Amino acid sequence: MGAGHSHPLYLEGSSVVHRLPAEVKIVAAFLTVLCVVATPREAFWAFGGYLLLLAAVWAAARIPPGWMARRALIEAPFVVLAVLLPFTGPDPRFEWAGLSLSHAGTLGAWNILAKGTLGVLTSLTLAATTPMRDLLLGLQRLRVPALVLTIATLMLRYADVIAGEARRMRLARIARGHDPRFLWQAGATARGIGSLFIRSYERGERVHLAMLSRGWTGTMPTTGAPATVRSQWLVALALPLVAAALAVTGMMTT
Amino acid sequence: MSTTDVAMHMSDGIVNAPTSLIFGVISILFVGLAAVRARADLDDRTAPMAGLVTAFVFAVQMINFPILPGASGHLLGGALVAILVGPWVGTLCITIVLVVQSLLFADGGLTALGTNVFNMAIIGVFVGWAVARAMRGLARRSRRGLIVTAFVAAFVNTVVASLGFVLEYAIGGAAGATTGTVLTLMVGFHALIGIGEGIITAATVGAVAAVRPDLVHLLRTAPRVAQPAGRGPARGEGSTA
Numbered sequence: 001m002g003a004g005h006s007h008p009l010y011l012e013g014s015s016v017v018h019r020l021p022a023e024v025k026i027v028a029a030f031l032t033v034l035c036v037v038a039t040p041r042e043a044f045w046a047f048g049g050y051l052l053l054l055a056a057v058w059a060a061a062r063i064p065p066g067w068m069a070r071r072a073l074i075e076a077p078f079v080v081l082a083v084l085l086p087f088t089g090p091d092p093r094f095e096w097a098g099l100s101l102s103h104a105g106t107l108g109a110w111n112i113l114a115k116g117t118l119g120v121l122t123s124l125t126l127a128a129t130t131p132m133r134d135l136l137l138g139l140q141r142l143r144v145p146a147l148v149l150t151i152a153t154l155m156l157r158y159a160d161v162i163a164g165e166a167r168r169m170r171l172a173r174i175a176r177g178h179d180p181r182f183l184w185q186a187g188a189t190a191r192g193i194g195s196l197f198i199r200s201y202e203r204g205e206r207v208h209l210a211m212l213s214r215g216w217t218g219t220m221p222t223t224g225a226p227a228t229v230r231s232q233w234l235v236a237l238a239l240p241l242v243a244a245a246l247a248v249t250g251m252m253t254t
Numbered sequence: 255m256s257t258t259d260v261a262m263h264m265s266d267g268i269v270n271a272p273t274s275l276i277f278g279v280i281s282i283l284f285v286g287l288a289a290v291r292a293r294a295d296l297d298d299r300t301a302p303m304a305g306l307v308t309a310f311v312f313a314v315q316m317i318n319f320p321i322l323p324g325a326s327g328h329l330l331g332g333a334l335v336a337i338l339v340g341p342w343v344g345t346l347c348i349t350i351v352l353v354v355q356s357l358l359f360a361d362g363g364l365t366a367l368g369t370n371v372f373n374m375a376i377i378g379v380f381v382g383w384a385v386a387r388a389m390r391g392l393a394r395r396s397r398r399g400l401i402v403t404a405f406v407a408a409f410v411n412t413v414v415a416s417l418g419f420v421l422e423y424a425i426g427g428a429a430g431a432t433t434g435t436v437l438t439l440m441v442g443f444h445a446l447i448g449i450g451e452g453i454i455t456a457a458t459v460g461a462v463a464a465v466r467p468d469l470v471h472l473l474r475t476a477p478r479v480a481q482p483a484g485r486g487p488a489r490g491e492g493s494t495a
Contacts, residue, residue, distance in 0.1 A: 007358050033364045038271035115267020123360035145289040152350045154305025162313040190454040194461020204306030
C-alpha cells in the first residue's frame with residue numbers, strides 16, 4: 001500500500017510553473033493546444049514557434065529537454081498511423097527517394113505528427129509540474145461536480161494498488177508459461193480480469209466501511225489551499241496569448 | 255514489449271479545432287447529465303465503490319491482449335462497465351479514466367478529449383448497454399446466455415465506437431486520407447479488437463456472475479439489499495481463475 005500521492009510523469013520542483021494553481025495551468029494548456037490545432041498545416045514556421053514557446057516554459061520550470069523527449073515517445077502509436085498516410089492518400093503523387101507518395105497524404109501525416117507531438121509535449125509539461133492533489137483541487141475549482149470528484153479522488157488513490165495487483169497477476173501467468181499470441185488465447189487474461197474486478201469491488205466495500213468509521217459524510221473535506229489571484233492567471237495566460245498570436249499569423253500568411 | 259499497441263485514443267490534430275470544440279461541448283453536457291442520473295444508481299454511500307470500479311477500468315486499460323502477432327489492443331471497457339455498474343455510472347467511470355489519462359499521462363490529446371469521451375464513454379457505454387438491455391431476457395435465463403450477451407454487447411460497442419471516430423473524421427478530419435479509407439481501416443481493425451473485447455468482457459462478466467451475481471447491474475431486478483462487506487464466497491484465486 002505504499003502508493004505515493006504522486007504520478008510517474010511528475011517532476012519534483014518549486015519553480016514558478018510548479019507554484020501556479022492547477023486550474024490556471026489546465027486552462028492555459030488547453031487553450032495553447034487549441035491554438036496549435038487551429039494553425040494551418042502549411043504554416044511550418046509556426047510549429048517551430050510553438051516548440052520554442054514550450055522550451056521557454058521548460059526552462060522556467062527547470063525541466064531538462066531530454067527528460068521531455070524520452071517521455072514524448074508515448075506518442076509512438078499515433079506515428080504508426082501517420083506513417084501510413086503518405087502511401088494510402090489520394091493523388092496527385094510525387095517521387096521521393098524512390099517512393100511514390102501522395103501529396104495530400106504527406107501533408108496530412110505532417111499535420112498529425114506536428115500537432116500530436118506538440119499536444120503530447122504540452123500535456124507532459126502540465127503533468128510534470130502538477131502533483132495529483134493539486135490537479136484534483138484544480139478540477140474542483142473548474143466546477144466539476146462533487147460526485148465526479150469523489151470518484152476521481154478515490155480512483156487516483158487506488159489506481160496504483162489495482163494496477164500493481166494486475167501486474168502481479170500478469171507476472172504469475174507469465175511465470176506459468178503464459179505466452180499468448182492469438183486472439184483465442186485470451187481466456188486466462190480474461191479470467192484474471194474477472195477476479196480483478198471482484199477484488200476491486202470488494203476492496204471498495206471495505207474502503208467505504210473504513211471511511212464511514214472515520215466519519216465520512218459523503219463529501220470530500222476541503223483543504224486550506226490559498227485562493228488563486230488574478231496575477232497568476234495573467235502569468236499563465238501569457239502562454240496561450242503568444243500561441244494565439246502565432247496561430248493568427250499562420251492563418252493570415254497561408 | 256515489441257508489439258504495437260492499437261488503441262483508440264485520438265491525439266491532437268486528427269480533427270480540426272471547431273470539430274474538437276463541438277464534440278467537447280456535447281460531451282460536457284452529456285457527462286453532466288450522467289452525473290445527475292448516476293445519483294439514482296449510486297447514493298453517496300456507494301461512491302467509493304464507483305471509485306474502485308474506475309480504478310479497475312484504469313488498470314484494465316493497461317492490460318494488452320494479442321490480436322495478431324505484432325499487434326495488440328487494449329480493452330475499452332464500455333460494455334463491461336455498462337453491464338457491471340449500469341450506463342450512467344459507467345459513463346462517469348470511463349470519462350474520469352480518459353480525463354486522468356489525458357491530464358496526468360499525456361495519453362490522448364487535450365483537445366481530443368471531447369471526441370475521445372464521445373466515442374468511448376458515451377457511444378461505447380450506451381451502445382453496449384442498449385445491446386445488453388435488448389438481450390436481457392437471454393442473459394437472465396442462463397450463464398451461457400449472459401456470456402453470449404456480454405460478447406455481443408462488447409463487440410457491437412467497439413465497432414460502433416470506431417464509427418464515432420469515422421463520423422468525427424468525416425466532419426472535420428485534418429489528414430489527407432479519404433473517409434472511405436479511414437472507414438475501412440478503422441472498422442477492420444476494430445472488428446478484430448471487438449472480438450478480443452468481446453471474449454474478455456464475456457469471461458469477466460461470467461467470472462463475476464459466478465462468484466458475486468449481486469454485483470452485475472444487468473441482472474438486478476430490485477434495488478440491491480445492503481450486503482455486509484467481505485461476505486462474498488471464495489475470494490481465493492483458485493475458484494475463479
